[in-house]
Amino acid sequence: MTGRRLEGAERARLVPLILIVSLFFLWGMANNLNDVLIAQFRKAFSLGDLQSGLVQSAFYLGYFLLALPAAMFMRRFGYRVAVMLGLALYGLGALLFFPAAEVRLYSAFLGALFVIAAGLAFLETSANPLMLVMGEPEGAARRLNLAQAFNPLGSITGVIVGRQFIFSAAEPDAKQLAAMPPPQLDALHAAQAHAVQGPYLVIGLFVLVWGGLIALTRFPTAASDHAASEQGTMADVRALLARPRYLFGVLAQFFYVGAQVGVWSFLIRYAEREVGSPERAAAGYLIISLVVFMAGRFVGSALMGRVSPARLTALFGAINVGLCLVGVLAPGMAGLIALVAASFFMSVMYPTIFALSVEGLGPLTKIGASFLVMAIIGGAVLTAAMGWISDRASIAAAMAVPALAFAVVAAFALTAGRRTAAAGLLAEATP
Structure with a gap:
């Protein structure tokens, strides 16, 4: 009977641990999908390198503006709630790619990326310290190192997803583009903008489901406690x-x-x-x-x-x-x-x-x-x-x-x- 109780306790700790470790994978994937988006948007909107670089500008501006609010939110409501809010924003931003592709506005895509980055600011601010408190103190460093190892794996996955599902198999060269009549060129640009819809729709729905799993899972008390810390004055x-x-x-x-x-x-x-x-x-x-x-x-x-x-x-x-x-x-x-x-x-x-x-x-x-x-x-x-x-x-x-x-x-x-x-x-x- 005691063995069964220990096994149940181990399982109860393992499930939330897996859910949080996966977050490192998810934000690694989001970060490096941007590298594909830069190339894709350059084609779809005929952008220069400075304009296409705004993909990263919008993304990291979200991090910059939301880092301190995320920390204050975490102190007020605890790690777990901050993670759920981060996933909700991440999922919402990914879903916004669908209407952005329909209206074919570069600014709409940049706005969606900003929302994703806002969610990731909450995730990165809360997930690292959460890994430290989810278990015995002597295993904290090992847990965090394990979680961080999944970040580059997510990055690799993001590029593979972009390469396989966003980039098309055959791309016209500069001469072919110059020879295209305007209606055909417009149709090509529309197809290039719409190529991001499917992957980001799947990502958005997956992230929201993952947030639901975290909401339904029982976490250690420390994950829900308000973070006791000094106030930034x-x-x-x-x-x-x-x-x-x-x-x-x-x-x-x-x-x-x-x-x-x-x-x-x-x-x-x-x-x-x-x-x-x-x-x-x-x-x-x-x-x-x-x-x-x-x-x-x-x-x-x-x-x-x-x-x-x-x-x-x-x-x-x-x-x-x-x-x-x-x-x-x-x-x-x-x-x-x-x-x-x-x-x-x-x-x-x-x-x-x-x-x-x-x-x-x-x-x-x-x-x-x-x-x-x-x-x-x-x-x-x-x-x-x-x-x-x-x-x-x-x-x-x-x-x-x-x-x-x-x-x-x-x-x-x-x-x-x-x-x-x-x-x-x-x-x-x-x-």
Whole structure:
């Protein structure tokens, strides 16, 4: 009888754990479907690279504006309710793709993406700490690492879904498009806009069903309790502004996210322009990049057992500066391979920058973490900058932007590592 009770208790903990781990997969898929949408909307609306880059701008603006409200909502209503609201917004935004395709307005698509991003802001703000409280404290780190491993898997799935169900098998080239009569061209653009309806309708319905499952599932008490935390006051903000290392960390996170999003968003464009790859083949390079990124996450974690995270991140940042410059100076297959390889060295940057930035913040950690989440607005700003450069020069020249961004990451990691080492020596010297 006791064995059955233990088995039932284990099952009761496992089901909510699986439901929350799946969220990391879902927002990874949403993030990297954007890379496909950029290419698709460029065709459907005859956009330049700057205009198509607004896909990421709308998306990351949603993150930026909703990060702090999400944190306040979570403190007021608890982790689980914040997750449900996040899924509701995610599902609603995906469903809005259907009417957006019917009216064929680019602004309508950008609005739908903003709603999705608002939902993901709630999910990312609540799911990470929720994983930490769902079980025994000694297993918290292992649970969170397991959940994070599903994020790049979702990213890969998003690109595959876009490649198979959004991109068409045969795309007319520039000469064929120029020769098309206006009615035929309009029909082609309509078909390209409507191609997103089916995949996003399925995603929206799936996400809403998943939210319903979370609503019906019994979660541990800690998941529903109001998050006990210090309130973010102006005094806290002033205290953070007096910490140069933290401010440099926020800046580094801004540039890192901008570099990652920029490279991935324009990788398909780079393969098409500089290598002459067909659209579907070009999307394959993005899939390889995501696989390489996932591999880098595991290899980087293993290396951190021998090399300090700060030094490893500084080294990886310097390598990525070089790889992006290859993309600038050697456009073609060499540049494309270099940009794909850069994904391996990106993998450790986000969590390491985050950890080094909040190190030693104590009671300021939660509000400090909120601003680090808001720093992902770099994905909007730097992608738009790359689009502007691409429209006026070339997509290869635009890769100078992530090269600069990775230099900022390397500089932060170097300075943070020196301060951490100095603090350690001081602690050893103190009796």
